[in-house]
Amino acid sequence: MTQLKPILSHVDNIPSAGKFKPDKSSLYYIHHRLRYQTSLPKLTIWSTIFLSLIVFFFFLSPPATPAPRRGLRTTTSYGGSGWESRIKLSAKPRSGTGHTVLVTGAAGFIGAHASVALKRRGDGVVGLDNFNHYYDITLKKSRKSKLLDRAGVFVVEGDINDVVLLRKLFGLVHFTHVLHLAAQAGVRYAMVNPNSYIRSNIDGLVNLLEVVKSSIAQPAIVWASSSSVYGLNSKVSFSEKDRTDQPASLYAATKKAGEEIAHAYNHIYGLSITGLRFFTVYGPWGRPDMAYFFFTKDILNRKQISIFEGPNHGTIARDFTYIDDIVKGCLSAIDTAKKSTGNGGKKKGEAQFRIINLGNTSPVSVHKLVSILEKLLKVKAKKKVVLMPRNGDVPITHANISLARMELGRVLGEVKKTSFPRNNLAVEEYGLMYRV
């Protein structure tokens, strides 16, 4: 500051040109000033040429990134009459008695199967999916083009955290139900990317419930919870009455939090909500992060697989549940869901609140899973038995589905006890990955 001040005051005291006998430092200043003044026209010319060149090359070259498509990603570009009419068409049930269902996570494993089943039986369906990169996006795109498009289900590419989009959808269509399956799945990945679980399973859920509760005709909600909420519970089989306050992973904790959040919205706003606790769902078009899927791939590629074991060679087992049974459970939950009692954010009376297990009721050990795969693939697996890492897994899951049988009656009566896998699914799925 002390050095700056004299310099600045000197500059301030420069008189106008001509009446002034410059000292050395003033000369220096004037020299620069003159140079600047004389080079100004030149600078202007060069700048104009330079800018023209930029503009010329900008129009000549192709865009580095594609322009945002209408109705996708950015909230400002949603809409357009074409986009809206496709949504309305997809939302239209075949008959007056059909439901109109918004399926979130429609390009996901369970979402795609459930959307197609709803559409095929005559319900109106609009899908919503953010096509994130948790696993190979080509699989999601293939589910869309080969299952959903063919069945006539329009999928909006967007996020459940996008409130503007959600409001737009609820303004366009009077959904009778929301089948909320969009979530960050996977037990072990929660240690890699914990925030994605909060974003999808907590923030996303709350955003959706906020929009649903404010809508004029509140739809009933059926959503995906998880068997993982039983956590460290050691009592089998798992009944809905058992404790669920000891999650073993952040994933499980977010699903449990979801159940509590759902209860609050049911209590305050009269939203009809059914949470389905899915037990390790498998089948065609399944998720590549699940053991049956990557075991198949690795066995075929002669790569070593790790089989988890508990302490003292304890068996690790899962109540693997076939996708068709889960889809039946979802549809039945929709059919038996009572209407929400509120509208526009106001509760008019008590509303239905359910939490229901959906599982096969016959746990299969990981060893058994691998031996079934070996038999089907006709390849001996390179197995390495390792102590189950403490990264969210639990030793065993086993569903008690008495409540499902009671509540979902008609449809779940058909759930058969299946041997695992019911057919050559894992192999089919592997083939599928290579066709996409």
Ligand SMILES: O=C(O)[C@H]1O[C@H](OP(=O)(O)OP(=O)(O)OC[C@H]2O[C@@H](n3ccc(=O)[nH]c3=O)[C@H](O)[C@@H]2O)[C@H](O)[C@@H](O)[C@@H]1O
């Ligand atoms: O039912 C559920 O609630 C959960 O089911 C699955 O989670 P998980 O049962 O862990 O399914 P996989 O990841 O396919 O694992 C199946 C079995 O293989 C075991 N495993 C996994 C990976 C591995 O390398 N080795 C191994 O032995 C696991 O411990 C587990 O017993 C899903 O990934 C979750 O999204 C879902 O919520």
